[in-house]
Amino acid sequence: MAEITLKEIRHSYQSNATAPGDFVIRGVDITWREGGAYALLGPSGCGKTTLLNIISGLLRPTEGAVLFNGIDVTAQDPVTRDIAQIFQFPVIYDTMSVYGNLAFPLVNRGVAREEVDRRVKEVAGMLDLSEMLDQRAVGLTADNKQKISLGRGLVRSDVNVIMFDEPLTVIDPHLKWKLRSELKRLHQRVGFTMIYVTHDQTEALTFADEVVVMHDGDVVQVGTPKDLFDRPEHTFVGHFIGSPGMNLMPCQIVDGKPVVGRSVIPVNRSFADHEKCSGLVLGIRPECIQLDPEGFQVSITRIDDVGHYCIVRAEFEDQALQIFVKEGERIPSENLRIRFDRSSIQIYKDGWIVDGGTPR
Amino acid sequence: MIDRVSNQKAWFMVLPVILLVAFNAIIPLMTVVNYSVQETFGNNVFFWEGMKWFEEVLRSERFHASLGRQVLFSFTILIIEVPLGILVALNMPRQGIGVSICLVLMALPLLIPWNVVGAMWNIFALPDIGLLGRAINGMGVEYNFTQNPVSAWLTVVAMDVWHWTSLVVLLSYAGLCAIPDPYYQAAKIDGAGRWQIFRHIELPKLKRVLTIAILLRFMDSFMIYTEPFVLTGGGPGNTTTFLSIDLVKIALGQFDLGPAAAMSLIYFLIVLLLCWVFYTLMMRSESNAS
Numbered sequence: 001m002a003e004i005t006l007k008e009i010r011h012s013y014q015s016n017a018t019a020p021g022d023f024v025i026r027g028v029d030i031t032w033r034e035g036g037a038y039a040l041l042g043p044s045g046c047g048k049t050t051l052l053n054i055i056s057g058l059l060r061p062t063e064g065a066v067l068f069n070g071i072d073v074t075a076q077d078p079v080t081r082d083i084a085q086i087f088q089f090p091v092i093y094d095t096m097s098v099y100g101n102l103a104f105p106l107v108n109r110g111v112a113r114e115e116v117d118r119r120v121k122e123v124a125g126m127l128d129l130s131e132m133l134d135q136r137a138v139g140l141t142a143d144n145k146q147k148i149s150l151g152r153g154l155v156r157s158d159v160n161v162i163m164f165d166e167p168l169t170v171i172d173p174h175l176k177w178k179l180r181s182e183l184k185r186l187h188q189r190v191g192f193t194m195i196y197v198t199h200d201q202t203e204a205l206t207f208a209d210e211v212v213v214m215h216d217g218d219v220v221q222v223g224t225p226k227d228l229f230d231r232p233e234h235t236f237v238g239h240f241i242g243s244p245g246m247n248l249m250p251c252q253i254v255d256g257k258p259v260v261g262r263s264v265i266p267v268n269r270s271f272a273d274h275e276k277c278s279g280l281v282l283g284i285r286p287e288c289i290q291l292d293p294e295g296f297q298v299s300i301t302r303i304d305d306v307g308h309y310c311i312v313r314a315e316f317e318d319q320a321l322q323i324f325v326k327e328g329e330r331i332p333s334e335n336l337r338i339r340f341d342r343s344s345i346q347i348y349k350d351g352w353i354v355d356g357g358t359p360r
Numbered sequence: 361m362i363d364r365v366s367n368q369k370a371w372f373m374v375l376p377v378i379l380l381v382a383f384n385a386i387i388p389l390m391t392v393v394n395y396s397v398q399e400t401f402g403n404n405v406f407f408w409e410g411m412k413w414f415e416e417v418l419r420s421e422r423f424h425a426s427l428g429r430q431v432l433f434s435f436t437i438l439i440i441e442v443p444l445g446i447l448v449a450l451n452m453p454r455q456g457i458g459v460s461i462c463l464v465l466m467a468l469p470l471l472i473p474w475n476v477v478g479a480m481w482n483i484f485a486l487p488d489i490g491l492l493g494r495a496i497n498g499m500g501v502e503y504n505f506t507q508n509p510v511s512a513w514l515t516v517v518a519m520d521v522w523h524w525t526s527l528v529v530l531l532s533y534a535g536l537c538a539i540p541d542p543y544y545q546a547a548k549i550d551g552a553g554r555w556q557i558f559r560h561i562e563l564p565k566l567k568r569v570l571t572i573a574i575l576l577r578f579m580d581s582f583m584i585y586t587e588p589f590v591l592t593g594g595g596p597g598n599t600t601t602f603l604s605i606d607l608v609k610i611a612l613g614q615f616d617l618g619p620a621a622a623m624s625l626i627y628f629l630i631v632l633l634l635c636w637v638f639y640t641l642m643m644r645s646e647s648n649a650s
Contacts, residue, residue, distance in 0.1 A: 058545050078549045085549050087542035094564040104560075108551035152550060165542075 002068040002160040004032040004055060004193065009064035011050055017062065024050050025061070026217040032161070032195065037187045039208035040197045043240070047217045048197045052163050055195065057081045068160055084153025084162045088169045090145030092137040098124070099133040102151045109156075119155045126186060127151050143175045150183075154190065161193040168203065180206055201241055213237050229285070231346065233353045238283045238346070244311060247289075249319040251282040251347070256357075258282045258347060261317025263296055268342040269356025274349060281348040286311065286322040288344035291329060295339035298323075303331065312336070395621035413622035423623065425598065426606040427630075433602060434581045437520045441577055442570065444521070445528025450562070452533055466526040466533075474523075478590025481519040485591075505592060509599035512592050516600055519587055524580070528573045535569035536562060571642045575635060582631055603627055 011025040020026060024047045032038055040048050053059040055066060057078040065074045073081050093101050102120045124130045127147045132140065137148055146167060153162045168176045184207055187194050196207050204211050205225040213221045220234040232238035238246030251258040256270035260282060274280060298314040298321060312323040312331060323338060325331055347354050396413055398406040417423050452462045487493035487504045496503040505511040547557045585604035594601035607627065611620035
């Protein structure tokens with residue numbers, strides 16, 4: 001196990017990259033705690049897999065350094081780094097039995113046969129593969145194959161980190177839940193550092209203690225699932241996390257209070273420092289908007305009933321607004337009035353969150 | 361019950377195909393079957409002979425000898441061309457300008473007409489004026505494919521390897537390119553060496569294309585005619601007389617239509633049988649695998 005530090009990582013797939021647009025990773029600085037369960041979350045094409053391959057050593061970054069426990073490993077290959085990686089689709093060796101597959105990484109490293117046998121059986125037990133050890137790996141179902149790929153990482157007692165590159169892509173939906181909770185359990189049991197790449201927020205939020213959100217080659221926020229939800233540091237995080245995401249409306253600050261259109265929104269902080277600034281955006285989660293007969297008037301455009309709650313799509317000061325309304329609450333067909341939860345309002349400047357001061 | 365509406369008009373749609381197949385496969389084949397059970401002395405006078413020609417062919421030492429040469433030839437070229445083809449494919453570049461250059465170079469021999477290949481190698485290998493022949497003799501090795509059976513065999517095999525290895529290369533290369541990167545990455549992480557990557561990833565993934573390559577090369581080489589005919593004419597003596605060359609000698613040289621027809625049917629069945637055996641064996645290991 002190791003603490004992994006990425007220092008000023010920039011990467012481009014072009015050989016002579018100069019413009020910022022040439023880079024797929026644009027200066028990532030991050031430390032992964034030893035034994036942590038991390039999710040690397042972001043939309044497709046944001047550089048997640050590239051960053052993962054840089055950590056594993058399959059790719060060498062154009063600039064920057066990768067440190068394992070403070071030691072620079074940038075120039076080392078994956079074998080020397082002692083990492084394990086699980087890919088989008090299961091990679092198994094068709095020619096071997098399940099046992100052979102699990103033993104393969106150990107045999108290649110010259111581990112003694114009794115030790116190989118002991119480790120393989122232990123890992124097979126953990127992954128419920130014990131009964132299939134003699135079968136050929138080719139004939140198994142996708143989820144069992146993926147378990148084998150994972151097992152090949154787990155058998156090595158010395159791995160620094162296990163990385164998952166969207167490992168549940170080819171798994172049936174009903175098995176995804178099962179595998180994901182097994183993964184979580186495994187993490188608690190073996191205590192390896194795990195990094196889980198996904199574009200699915202549910203997967204990320206259920207697996208990880210800490211989520212790293214990537215956007216366009218940058219890490220925009222590192223935090224617990226609660227942090228990401230309550231206090232997104234970037235409008236992208238607010239929009240990306242949550243379903244539907246945060247409502248974002250351009251605003252101005254007058255007398256320390258945000259103003260959307262002509263409505264002055266009451267908040268519990270003062271944003272007086274940002275008066276006369278441009279590029280300000282007010283963010284509020286659909287969950288943090290309540291119906292209030294005394295509140296602002298909005299016009300409803302559509303109501304989506306999704307079971308336990310309704311998503312009301314409305315217009316407020318010519319801005320689209322989505323509101324969560326719990327089942328059972330009556331939604332008036334006209335004259336819908338709402339109120340924003342004061343403490344849940346966030347203000348962003350050029351995409352990044354700004355802190356409010358104490359109200360005057 | 362639903363009344364079935366039968367519409368026989370559809371038969372007219374397949375008529376062209378039936379005619380085509382009839383004229384270029386079924387009718388000629390039936391003609392051969394017809395010849396194989398009869399004796400003729402010309403003037404369309406036929407005498408029923410039953411299985412006589414088949415027995416005669418199957419018992420004849422001449423047939424055994426050319427069949428033996430044929431089998432030896434096919435296996436020799438398979439043993440050379442398949443591993444060589446894979447080896448070349450493994451070493452071909454995967455990106456850049458090199459890919460196009462290699463692909464064009466590989467495709468070139470396949471584009472040359474068979475009789476031209478034979479003629480080229482004939483001149484190339486002539487011991488007195490050919491570049492290859494003179495070079496080998498110049499090195500002090502006695503080489504004359506027109507007189508020495510070993511030289512003739514080596515030349516025929518070399519010619520076929522030159523002509524057809526590309527096919528195996530192209531098929532293997534396509535197969536190799538279709539292997540997704542994560543397989544290589546996983547193998548790298550698992551600490552697999554080059555040979556293990558080949559043995560446990562590349563070879564299993566190439567199985568399907570190699571099945572096709574082996575079948576194609578086997579059938580083609582088992583029916584080879586033009587190239588050795590132009591190069592050696594089956595000689596020296598009968599040493600490079602393969603089944604097809606022998607068959608043509610009997611049919612058109614000696615005009616023994618009955619025995620020739622019987623022989624070609626036997627020949628056909630052997631090819632069919634061997635292909636079936638190859639295919640079943642390869643598919644069986646495939647189905648064991650999945």
